[in-house]
Amino acid sequence: MAIFRSSAPHVLCVVALGAGIVAAPAAAQSVAPQPDAAASPAPSEIAEITVTARRRTESLATTPVSATVLSGSDLLQQNVRSFQDLRGAVSNLELVPLLSGGTSFTVRGIGQTFNQVNSDTKAGFYVDEMYVSRQEGNDLYFYDIASLQVLKGPQGTLFGKNTTAGAVLLTTQRPTDRFEGYAQVRAGSLRRIDTEGALNLPLADGIYARASFRTQSVRGFIKHVLDDGRSGNVNNQSGRLQLRLDKGGPLTIDLLGEYNRSSTDGGATIPLACLPGADYIQNYDALHRVPYCTAYPVLGRSDTVYGGATLLAPTSAAVTDLARGGDADGAGRYRGLGPFNRTTATTLNGRLGYDLGGGIALHSVTAYRRSRARFYTPVNNAPDDIYAEYDDTRTSQFTQEVTIGGTVADDRLTFLAGAFYFQQKTRFLQDTGPDWIDPLGYVYDAALTYRSYAGFAQASYKVTPKLELTLGARYTYDRKTGSSYVFFAGRSNTFLYNGLPTSCGYFTGDFLGGIANCGGAPFTASGRNHWDGFDPKLQLSYRWSNTIFTYLTAAHGYNAGGFNQQIGGSSSDGRFPSSYDPEKLWSYEAGIKLDLLARRAVVNLSGFYQKYTDIQAGVNVLIGNVSTRQVQSAASAHEAGFEAEVVLRPVPDLTLRGNAAYLTQGYDSIRPNAVTLTLDTPVSSAPKYTYSAAVAYDLHLADGGTVTPSVDVRGVGAKPACQSGADYVCRLPAYALVGFRLDFAPRADGPWRIGLWGTNLFDTVTQQARTGFFGGFGIDRFTPGRPREIGVETSLRF
Template identity: 25%
Template sequence: MDRLKHYCLPFVVAFPFSYAFSVSAQEGANAQPRLEEVVVTARKREESIQETPVAVTALSGESLRDRGILAVEELSKSVPSLQINNSTSPQIFIRGIGQRAPFARFDPSVSVYLDGIFIPRPDGQLLDTIDVSSVQVLRGPQGTLFGKNNTGGALVFTLKKPGEDADSYVEASVGNYNEQRIQAAFDVPVSDDFYTRFSFNSRRRDGFLKDATGRENQSIDRLSAILQSRWIASEGLTVDGFAFVGKIRENFPSYHCRITNEDALFVNGLGILWPGDTDPNNPSAYVDNCNANRRSAQGDLRTNQGDSQRQQKDQDELMLGLTFDYQLSDSHNLKAIIGYRDATKINPQTTADEGGPAEFLRADLLGDSEQESLTLEVQLSGLIFEDVDYTAGLFVQNEFKSERFNTANPLIGSEPVNFLGLFAGQQGFDAGAVTDLLNSLTGLVPGGTVPLVAGALPLATVQDFDIDGETIAAFAQATWHVTRDWEVTFGGRYTQETRDSYLVTRSADLAEVTSIVSGADPRFVPVLPDMGAMAFLGRWSQDPLTIANNILRERFPGDIRAPLGAPKVDTREDTFRQFTPMLSSAYLVPDTILDGTWLNSAMIYGTWSNGFKSGFQEPFGLDGLSVVEPEELENRELGIKIDALEQSLRVNIAAYSMTFKNMHLITVNVDSNNTLVVGSQNAGESVIEGAELEVVWFPSADAVLNFTYSSNDYRFEEFMDNDLKSLALRGERVPIDRSDEDFAVSPDTTASLGFQYLIDTRYGLFTPRVDISYKSEIYLGLDRGAWESAKENKANAYADAYFLVDARVKWDLDRDDLSVSIYAKNLLDERYDIGAVSAGDSIGTFTRVLGDPRTYGIEMRKTF
């Protein structure tokens, strides 16, 4: 039994509350295990999770290892209301609140912290769990204490700190898809008061999505290292520092395509033809392109995205952190946290297209995108008046971001009658003159029709975007212990966010395009040179669109395949301010009431809190910079936390109702030049109501079971948009009500069930473990057309519900502090979607990204 007791701690912390139990040898083999106290810092001070009136899930580093969690995105398998996608862009959603787009102008709705340092960009938030002591997932708006105000929640990672005693390990694993991983950490005490720790992680895996071009996408290639130091400067002062260096060289997932709306603007809605179309009465190139990458047309785990796709995810990152923790007195503590982050996304990267192998719609990040931020947070905390705990402080952040973005489309074609309607909304259009010209040209072509070629869609729009951001916030929160069992917490935060944007836009010079194409092939006759419109003196069967586009490609072989006009410069500075208060009350049921019942402890709490996410400026086609207003969230929450059955059962429940104003949504609109633009807008108001359940139960000293469940009801109360077809065809704004649509990206229901059992043998301790997770169907629509098509067939905009089963068996040897594990993730080899988008009004396609298939392997861990 003594040996079994030795293994109890790493066994039990593998579950969501990061708990432990202990059983003494004298109690015997059948003794009931007891849950031990879990300490969290959700309120910026150490306190028991069962006495913290916050919806928080905590997992220790041992817990993460026992579950096989190697990266942040795997947390969503077991944390209620948490949805993390790492597809073509990283996305973290809590209770339906998150950020869908990867662009530099968007702040994340869910904040991520590493040792107190805020990570401001989504593409740096999905960390590998290297040398992590614990992770806390805080659900609900973080509007008071945490460094960067947000509307969704926070993920708080704490590194394992250096100490006096050497605590080192080496862990290695191999698996299918040629996965190879090695992770190690070494404690190196320098002196009695100065300690260091070095850890590193290398993980590589071949891509499991095989593209027709020979690429292997959805690969893993990550290398990171952390150097930490701890200096006990005096009895009251501790200085912690860390340096994180990360390098990523892997491939994004590729995706499949599905046509969802035959009447979409780019399918049949505008009557346009694409390169490869040779029959104006039966244009099929666009649909054929999508269908060439349809999931049913490809083999399992096979895609066909073409040579133009740049799926590389190359990024270098440096983070530096320094924390001064000074005990001013027995009752007051001062902490200062300084953080610096520098990251470079190495481009080009293809971020979006219509889903097929041809280069019809291109969206590329060009050049290297730079990200740099500096943060300072000062916290003063302690006890006043003998019964009031307080925390107050300041947070300051300066950040610079830059990116170069290219949106490009080919020269497209049209029949004369469609051509007149296509350009009817353009300024300076003389319908009579063009009609006369077309009639004269028609007589030159046998058959009485003229193929028309034009730059009707943006042939190339290159935007260099620099953003300087400054955040200043002051916060305070106090908890008054009114009685021994009742406490009231109140706090507030004032935030001021300033965004200063500099945008340079260069669009294709369509007159020059007309000159180049007509000069290279005299069959192309200019019609409207400033619009790139030309008549082709030939037949559609000769494929004039491919001919014209090939002329441009030969002249401009690089990423920008058209001559650019003069730059247009836009600058804008805006400041957004918000005060976010909170109030909560918690009641610990006295032992005198619980004595004689099956309950060992119980806490009931209620919280009213607010969150705020800054507004921003974004490029909006030829109109330059437009402003998107800040998000605001009001949360009302009730919860109960219970330990029962001689502290062998833990049940935590939270129910909430949130009012969400000005949600940031990605939509498709048109600029003043009638050009389609993917941009952002604010949904007026929405409501999120839901409940979460977390259960941990030790049925015996050898077994533990955990269960989590969340159910959320998301609904728009006010969401007005404009009909895209009316805008594109007539420049007419026709309002439409989109309030009946589902929230995108987040499932309504999530659940998880885990079971683990200890088997003590003469050969060592064996620990089999099984985890089952469930996600309900997820809506992935972008516009009204996607919603309408989904009502006819859910496969047009929804990812199906799915179960995932993970299994592990760990063998702890009696000697040498050595363990060996075999594992399988997605044991049943389920096919499920982890992201992408359905756009029914504009491009009329649903692009879908597959999650990991079954992976398996063996790992070994040696501690020193």
Template identity: 25%
Template sequence: MHDADQNGKIRQFSLSTLSGAIAFATAISGTAYAAEIEEVVVTAQKRAENLQDVPIAISAVTGDNIKAMGVKNLTDLGKSTPGVEMNNDTPLQPTYNIRGIQTSDFTVGSDPAVAVYVDGVYNGRGAGAEVPLADIERVEVLKGPQGTLFGRNATGGAIHIITKKPQADDTTELSVTAGNYGRQSADLLVNRQLSDNLYGRITASNNRRDAFADNLAGGFSAGNQDTQTYRASLLWEPTADTEVLWRADYGVMDQGSALRTSIVPSLQAIDGGTDVFGDYALDTPTIEDRDSFGTSLTVTSDFENFTLTSITAFSKFDSHLQQDEDGTANPDYMFGSANFDEQEQFSQEFRLNGATDRLKWTLGASYAQEKLEHVTDAYFTAGSLESFAVYEGVKAAYENAGLTTTELEDIAVQTRQGMIAGGLEGAAVATFVYDLMVQSGQADQLLAMFGAPDFITASMLDREQMAAQLMAGITPWVMADTPWNESVTNTGDYRSAAIYGDFTWSLTDKMDLTVGARYTADEKDFTIQSAYQNTLPLALTGGDVDVLDPNGNVIGVLPIPAVPAGVIPAQPFGMAFNNNGVADLYQELDDSWSDISGRIVLDYRWNDDVMTYVSLSEGFKAGGFNSFSAAPGIDPSFDQEDVTNFEVGLKSSLFDNRMQLNTAIYSYEYDNLQELDLVGAPIPNYYLRNADAEGQGMEVEVLWAATDNLMLGGNYSLLDTEYTRYEVLTAAGETEDDSRVGQPRVGTPENKFNLMAEYSLDLASGANIVLRGDYNWTDERVGTISDPSRVVEDYQLMNLRAGWNSASDRYSAALWVQNVTDEEIAGGYGGTGAAIGASPAWRYMPRMYGADFTVRF
């Protein structure tokens, strides 16, 4: 595991850094007259409102700020948002974490816990959610359950991306960027007024960057970028009271996937001494491809007493994500994976909004259908199966030794190398296979073939001697690193319907009461088809094997004949077979869930500038299905999850709107949390289980227009999460794991804060210079659920930007640096490679720098 002692850098917030930032801000503030903070309009309550008037914890970032911060996607945005973590190494398997609530499932049997919307349209799959943030009006991050207005799968909150609509003017804008590591990107915007009531807008974006490290094994790169995105929209106003807005987007991604590097010291040494932050050695080509298309039609009509809104949308995407899961180029630890997705979804929402002197109300109904197919392929070798078996043996031998996962993995690698040197290659797989044959009864069938007496069972034979018998076929198979591939196909047909209402009464001139509720009904049809077409080259050396009594005493000898490979039926790991000799599993599953989720909010406006609120809100996420359900004792389905959140908040605009201070304190109970974990015996796999958790925290956001020229900002979040119930699979079935109770949730730092300073200087020529700095410090966090002791160290990030705008505003240019101090930061540990004792880690970007140039026509 990477830590501060290993690289000599202490990843903790330094008071000197904060002092320097404050001194810089004070020095440039001067005594100039202070400006007001610009109003931000949001649609968090399905109607346009001032951010400061909405009794919900919201972080809203405008398109201008997105540019100034150098933000390119939601992962970038998450670093500066309090209470939010979006630490994603790949856009095709993103995880969005709001206040410690997330779902990490990379398959399609479950839904995300944070709902992502683009222009009012829900995006059902994470593989289609991570979109470039070009030509964006704003991004709203709503924290806490949003089950009433945003519906299902918003247990943690909702992220709403709003793109810019066509305008009543003629504008052309071209922006280009160049930077280190071959960074090249360009954004083209064309807006036209086509007639008196028809406007059009087209944007085209591309982003390319080379890998920031070299593959010592050669042949391909990892971590490079290559995306293109195209958007078109038409706004038609047939009457003064009606607006018709059509949008469409098309995106192409064709790049190398995440760069993951082994964190096991002995494996690093075998690969030539690479570490998490140096060059790397991978043997599975990394691929990240996606073609996506979406279109929507929004019709808004104003009537005398209400507004009717209809949103009709269709989208689809095809994606292919292939990764090296072990982070090495060692064939004895070869583990690659590939996920293929095809998804399409249709949605329709009708909404009515109205208002009187004392009542604001919203009524709505929605329907959505999603059809999908997901294929998971796993690529191993016989050598990596041997490594898996060795690792399982090491874990059993050191079960009570108190060693960390990294230490166990390191011992397993050294043990494996010692077995190779000692001519014992294949011994671990042979022992593992024999144990499985005993458990499944196949070993007894094998003995019957050789004429063994009925009273002698395989469990009575000396285990090491029988494993040695099997090595005749298995040893050469392991030494050749024979390919071993597995595949699982899932299909899904999901339907969801809902009706909802939300009402805000003005009880007095200063106090409002909001009550809302939504009824949601979800139905899911799901299939699982697995085919394991591999065979084991079973053969027997031949010779006498001891027969033991229950106390381990030798009571006889059983002669075993020598049998060449191919004569004994070769069955992988005791699974059932069809008539073609292929181990397979096919399941057709269906289930339904329904829920009523609501909210009650009481807000009080003390004066025109200060508002406080108290809220109780609920969120609901439907149950689903495990995409891999071959392990004994695994329930193919899991229950729906529910979150109840209590919150007290403050929103204020102070000093003649020169300062905004917003804060929230909250506590939630999480029932039937859907937790992804690597479980199952004898072969572990990723399964979703239900657990319970709770969380408490607070968030503070401050924005201060210190002078006409200087804007200062900052935010801080405190979060404490823990499991209150956790179940794991054992040989005896489901049981609660008390050791997990009280442990924090994965990926949730306890403390996090950000600082921002932006100084604007007007030149005599009429041009303008803007200097901006952003600083983030994030506390340590648990990196993987399978080992809470594996902690991702705390880190700090600093970004700087210097921009220039011409007097005519026709030209703009900027120089920027991200991760100024070139911090070496691990984004996460673990992953699927942990199953074979080869856990990898992925890293944040090193120092990046470049220049932007924009011209407007």
């Protein structure tokens, strides 16, 4: 059904790439404070980019890591308000919105896109050096930012937790010794009102505080046919308080407390097709006069759904036009509750630094995070929905990291050694109630405790002033303990229905009898296991001149194994019936960094090859007629690609930026147990290519003010989706999104800024994720990206 056709300006994309504007990050500079004029580059030069990729501050131009660095001001200029806005703007970074709230990260094709209790992230996410183990609510940290760094490839020899795919480092603004701050208001389409601000206060000599906040409120862009509601709204609030102790001595202490809250309608997916022969569609049809696909035909619009869905309204929680379910008179759990997503996250973070002298320092990071994500997003968002699921995930985590490092031996040896402890406790509840898949309802209640211990070290030695050798190693020990409770199975029984003996059985028999007559005993199981891994790293870098820097890297990554907790039957010994092994990755990378034309052109190029073994593949299998998520140690694969980032300043007031990336993947071997995979199955849903291009020009007014127009385009290639058996039966189409800004400053050094902004100017319909017909649901649907939005923004800095 070819009803969704992109209106993206593909000509603009081709022109941008042909011009070589493969764009890049700019200097790590804050949104709020004004830069010190004395530290600013010459008008014709590109500002130096600094990174902390190796746990120390250094120039990106001489750091042997493929990294994209975006400052707070870069994010503002490119209209990046959440991680999902980075799609296409960061090379080889895929971002997928999660129903549970937040965004999953996939770097160079390696990541995690499902979020059950036993899922582990492959790309490490760090907020102010705190590792965030779960993906729920990670978007809520996105305010008062100093810099965002995306590091590609394994980084475990420098960071606390394993970071097999790469690391995403979000650094917020630190308290300073100045009275300063900012306030920002953004208004626009769909009744958008966003506010953001910060206040920095020197409390006493050497003691500083910073309070910052953000609110977001946007009306939903998906309209309903059957009610006055809308889907896709945003309603977020966040607040952060920091204290810093720095009296000029060897000791510095940073304390941070943060609370984040999101309460939305859960969004909506757009149906593309209805399959009458699907198992769960047939269950519905057996109990209704009008077949489902006739009752709810595909609307054929990318911004409209039926509406009216309520949790537990379908099947035996109600009365159909042909039969009355055995649970029709029950009170029901969550009865009448519409789609929603409610996420909270509380963070406590303490960092301590102590200068031991002689170029050596001790650093400690102690952090605690507690999150809860509850959501209900129906399949079709119709009064009689095929499937209704309530999920409730509660997680608490504690991390402790201690490192010692510095530069010694006449600045020839730089080293870092550390120890790391991580504890995560997660409770995951999935409760469907009776629906057209589970006539008696389905409850999956699981708990997991995950402890990890690690030691890591890395040292870089300047063999000559230009040649540097780096060696690193990491040892990790992981232990997991879990338990599960699953109810969905019926029992053999006979009951009276309308005075006639009726047998329980899937589907109609269980529906008519309900839990009282047909409910069976729940399934329970538990398990405990441990794994360990050793990850080495070898790197050579050479600085040919002040303008040319090259490096070669070989690094290993590891992710712990686990067990499948979504069980589908009674366990004879009370243990989980299946588990999966640790997965491993060898990554080989070469890069060159160029600083050309008197720093009017900066070019970063990298190429990589990765060997990925014992891949933990997420597959859906039918267990007791229920589509169930399982993880298998399925295969080995290879991945290869390149990344290019460029900043150009041909004249003082004109800046051109961009990036381009390419990725190819393929399975090398498939394990016999991985029956849903073949060598032709895509390894992941990552696109083959991404790119972006941007141009900005500063116009200087006679009265000292400036006007800065800027335009950007971000492109994402087509990618596989909708896995069904061994094949991906659909692909998400490629797209390009165009945005703009027009910023006005009455005085170049003044406190006020006013801007006009626009995103997705051509109102291109994008598919961020898609399900296909897999699992018997019978509804092929996609998650839409945001439509065109235009608005105004004003900020005051003091």
